[in-house]
Amino acid sequence: MRHFSNSHLTLAGFIGISLSLHGVLLLNTSSETHEISIPSHSGSLSVALVQRPNQPTPTSGKPDASPIEKSAEVVPSAASVAKGEISDKVEKFAQTEKPAKSEIDQREQPAKTDAKQATQAAQAATSTRASNEIKRELTTRLQTHFEYPILAVRRGWQGDVQLSFRVLSNGNLINIRVARSSGYALLDHSALEALRRVNHVRETIHWMHQDHLDLTLPVRYQLKEG
Amino acid sequence: MKPIHSLVLSAPLAMLALPVWADDDTIIVTATRTAQSIDEALASVTVITSEQIEQRQAQSLEQLLRNEAGLHFVVNGGLGKQSSLLMRGTSENHTLLLVDGVRMGSATAGSLPIAHIPLHEIERIEIARGPRTSLYGSDAIGGVVHIFTKASADEGRSEAQIRYGSYNTSEYNAGMHWGTRDFNYSLQASALATDGFDSIDGNNTDADGYTRNTVNLGLNYRLNNKGKISVSSMQASGMNEYDNVYAASNTDLYTNTYKLAANSVKFDLQFSETWQSRLNLSNSIDGYIDYINGTDNGRFNTERNQLTWQNDLSLSARTLTTVGLDYLNETVSSNTTTYTDTQRNNTALFAQNQWKWKQSDLLIALRSDLSDSYGTNTTGNLSYGLEHHGLRSFFALGTAFHAPTFNDLYWPSVGNPDLKPEQSQNIEIGTGAKGAITSWSLNIYQNNVTNLIAWAPVDPLDPAGPWQPSNINSASIQGIEWLLDATFGNWTAGFGIDLLEARDASTKTLLPRRPQQMVKFSLDGRLFGTDVGAHIKHVGEHFDDVFNTTTISAYTLVDLTLNKAIGKRWLVNARIDNALDVDYETSAGYNNPRRSYSIGVKYELDR
Numbered sequence: 001m002r003h004f005s006n007s008h009l010t011l012a013g014f015i016g017i018s019l020s021l022h023g024v025l026l027l028n029t030s031s032e033t034h035e036i037s038i039p040s041h042s043g044s045l046s047v048a049l050v051q052r053p054n055q056p057t058p059t060s061g062k063p064d065a066s067p068i069e070k071s072a073e074v075v076p077s078a079a080s081v082a083k084g085e086i087s088d089k090v091e092k093f094a095q096t097e098k099p100a101k102s103e104i105d106q107r108e109q110p111a112k113t114d115a116k117q118a119t120q121a122a123q124a125a126t127s128t129r130a131s132n133e134i135k136r137e138l139t140t141r142l143q144t145h146f147e148y149p150i151l152a153v154r155r156g157w158q159g160d161v162q163l164s165f166r167v168l169s170n171g172n173l174i175n176i177r178v179a180r181s182s183g184y185a186l187l188d189h190s191a192l193e194a195l196r197r198v199n200h201v202r203e204t205i206h207w208m209h210q211d212h213l214d215l216t217l218p219v220r221y222q223l224k225e226g
Numbered sequence: 227m228k229p230i231h232s233l234v235l236s237a238p239l240a241m242l243a244l245p246v247w248a249d250d251d252t253i254i255v256t257a258t259r260t261a262q263s264i265d266e267a268l269a270s271v272t273v274i275t276s277e278q279i280e281q282r283q284a285q286s287l288e289q290l291l292r293n294e295a296g297l298h299f300v301v302n303g304g305l306g307k308q309s310s311l312l313m314r315g316t317s318e319n320h321t322l323l324l325v326d327g328v329r330m331g332s333a334t335a336g337s338l339p340i341a342h343i344p345l346h347e348i349e350r351i352e353i354a355r356g357p358r359t360s361l362y363g364s365d366a367i368g369g370v371v372h373i374f375t376k377a378s379a380d381e382g383r384s385e386a387q388i389r390y391g392s393y394n395t396s397e398y399n400a401g402m403h404w405g406t407r408d409f410n411y412s413l414q415a416s417a418l419a420t421d422g423f424d425s426i427d428g429n430n431t432d433a434d435g436y437t438r439n440t441v442n443l444g445l446n447y448r449l450n451n452k453g454k455i456s457v458s459s460m461q462a463s464g465m466n467e468y469d470n471v472y473a474a475s476n477t478d479l480y481t482n483t484y485k486l487a488a489n490s491v492k493f494d495l496q497f498s499e500t501w502q503s504r505l506n507l508s509n510s511i512d513g514y515i516d517y518i519n520g521t522d523n524g525r526f527n528t529e530r531n532q533l534t535w536q537n538d539l540s541l542s543a544r545t546l547t548t549v550g551l552d553y554l555n556e557t558v559s560s561n562t563t564t565y566t567d568t569q570r571n572n573t574a575l576f577a578q579n580q581w582k583w584k585q586s587d588l589l590i591a592l593r594s595d596l597s598d599s600y601g602t603n604t605t606g607n608l609s610y611g612l613e614h615h616g617l618r619s620f621f622a623l624g625t626a627f628h629a630p631t632f633n634d635l636y637w638p639s640v641g642n643p644d645l646k647p648e649q650s651q652n653i654e655i656g657t658g659a660k661g662a663i664t665s666w667s668l669n670i671y672q673n674n675v676t677n678l679i680a681w682a683p684v685d686p687l688d689p690a691g692p693w694q695p696s697n698i699n700s701a702s703i704q705g706i707e708w709l710l711d712a713t714f715g716n717w718t719a720g721f722g723i724d725l726l727e728a729r730d731a732s733t734k735t736l737l738p739r740r741p742q743q744m745v746k747f748s749l750d751g752r753l754f755g756t757d758v759g760a761h762i763k764h765v766g767e768h769f770d771d772v773f774n775t776t777t778i779s780a781y782t783l784v785d786l787t788l789n790k791a792i793g794k795r796w797l798v799n800a801r802i803d804n805a806l807d808v809d810y811e812t813s814a815g816y817n818n819p820r821r822s823y824s825i826g827v828k829y830e831l832d833r
Binding site for chain 1: 251252253254255256257258259260262265407451452496498499500502538540542543544545546580582
């Protein structure tokens with residue numbers, strides 16, 4: 001029963017994310033096209049985006065498995081790289097989701113730069129709105145991995161733990177930390193361990209349009225009267 | 227109970243409809259609150275909250291708990307009089323009574339201070355039926371009644387109440403609670419006085435009064451999530467007038483004064499994220515001074531000092547490993563009785579492990595007690611709980627023991643220092659289901675108690691000569707508890723049946739004062755903004771003596787309660803005890819309260 005509804009949820013959730021991401025893409029394409037079409041702007045935007053992987057990268061992750069690291073390697077310095085090359089990288093990296101690409105191709109066939117810019121805009125949006133959606137999807141996906149420790153139930157311990165972590169586009173969860181304690185070390189530990197055990201959410205490969213996402217995830221341990 | 231993950235079911239739909247989210251994607255991990263003593267998935271447990279205590283307005287543990295499954299009280303006449311709790315057909319000293327983890331009772335007589343436990347100070351009571359010696363040590367044969375006072379609670383409120391009722395019974399209590407979650411302290415005090423009524427007809431015809439004055443202090447200090455220090459102290463003292471069946475003269479006045487104390491300091495330490503350690507240093511006092519016509523007729527005092535070091539290891543969310551060490555020193559004193567030994571020590575090691583799987587639970591517990599007065603005793607529990615199609619069942623095996631009292635072992639010239647502890651083997655099956663409207667449970671148990679200590683004439687042909695105790699009796703107890711609860715809106719109805727067959731294993735006679743049938747019914751709800759309640763208990767006819775010749779008639783008690791809040795801070799409540807005005811006995815010859823009324827007014831801060 002539970003299995004059924006879970007897979008149903010997953011599908012619905014995936015469609016939901018997919019649709020809303022496309023919505024975001026389309027919205028941004030139409031509203032920001034003229035602004036981004038200024039060449040100098042376009043260049044600096046691309047550079048800014050590609051530079052992201054150069055930000056402090058996780059220490060506890062697996063650098064070899066991460067595509068971000070690969071893209072970072074091909075971008076030695078923002079200034080020395082040709083504009084088009086960077087754009088291509090960005091496009092290649094971002095447009096992993098086929099429907100998104102074909103849709104944009106259909107609408108904006110001649111203006112390839114527009115498509116690139118749209119993707120960039122989408123990436124910017126990903127870190128704001130889409131991150132929430134990914135987070136929501138993660139929430140439902142991770143839910144079943146959390147358990148209430150017997151000892152905490154026995155002692156009547158309740159509380160909110162806030163976990164912070166980074167989702168890589170390959171689906172790996174790294175840098176898992178307790179951002180805010182519940183007041184009970186056992187609950188904090190249990191939440192942390194649960195997320196560490198998950199370690200990898202394969203589906204994120206389809207959702208992520210950028211290098212990584214830093215998220216905080218609140219976990220509430222709550223006893224009900226029964 | 228396994229954690230139930232409350233999925234946000236509407237999430238995918240909401241996603242399609244609305245692309246902007248509030249940042250509330252919280253993972254909610256829930257579990258059913260359980261008793262601290264034992265998981266409800268593995269035993270028959272009842273938890274009574276301070277709200278329920280407030281609703282029922284009882285003035286003694288007997289009034290409060292007499293409708294609970296498996297419990298039968300014997301009271302020798304009204305408030306404060308000698309009261310015994312016979313849990314699941316076992317003897318009066320086969321229940322372990324704990325106050326904030328502190329062992330209560332007299333080590334000389336083996337009796338529990340059921341009559342003197344104050345109720346306003348109580349935050350929660352856990353009744354765990356069945357043997358629990360493998361966790362707590364001696365006495366937990368029929369079960370454990372664990373009282374948690376408000377001193378141990380992190381939260382509380384300030385309140386004051388006055389109450390007046392039949393038999394010129396007045397009661398005053400006030401409580402205060404200050405501080406934060408990290409540092410708080412509380413103080414409760416109460417005073418009760420009643421004129422009472424004549425306990426035994428024709429045996430000194432005056433009313434037998436009672437007083438009870440109590441103080442409960444608590445202090446909780448949290449150390450940076452690394453631990454907690456809790457200090458709690460419950461004290462009760464007062465005077466009790468009673469009638470003595472063996473009185474030499476009908477004009478003699480029998481009274482006693484009593485003093486109870488349960489003091490403890492607990493250190494909860496977090497050695498690591500998964501290792502929780504609790505060191506409990508406790509002291510308890512149970513003291514009586516008996517008077518005839520105002521003259522000291524004997525003092526009996528029990529003092530216990532106990533050190534318990536319990537370690538809970540949470541090696542995974544699905545296991546709980548407990549290992550601990552328990553040291554108990556019992557010292558008795560008397561000014562009239564020169565016990566051949568006045569002190570004993572018991573050292574115990576205990577370990578238990580609980581496993582939780584998706585639909586089942588397993589608990590294995592072992593404890594070894596080494597006493598310098600009655601040797602080594604090893605007891606254990608094995609419980610398996612299963613959840614299947616909404617049906618929650620458990621199967622439990624347990625052994626337990628009750629230590630001989632100082633009276634049994636060391637009474638001058640007749641005490642028997644070779645006595646062994648009374649022992650029991652209990653087997654139990656429980657099943658039940660919890661629904662939105664109705665819930666029910668059915669428990670069936672068989673408890674064999676051997677080595678029961680009984681006093682008999684040293685020379686069987688000379689009953690007037692000296693008597694001596696020995697481990698001669700054994701009992702066979704079978705019982706069924708069936709409970710059914712239903713909730714309709716603001717109303718809750720409860721129905722319960724207790725069937726019991728407690729017999730002497732050799733003579734096959736029924737054990738005295740163990741009713742074979744008890745039926746209860748309760749109805750609680752709201753009417754015109756007032757909380758009303760009716761609690762009915764029927765006790766079948768049973769015997770008062772071991773020979774099964776003196777009967778105690780069947781009786782039905784109806785208690786009615788009413789609670790009305792006036793504004794945010796005032797509460798008016800009333801109780802009618804024994805509304806049918808039944809003249810009943812729980813112990814042959816002793817009167818019990820007839821229909822009695824009481825009314826109270828309460829003022830609360832921050833209700």
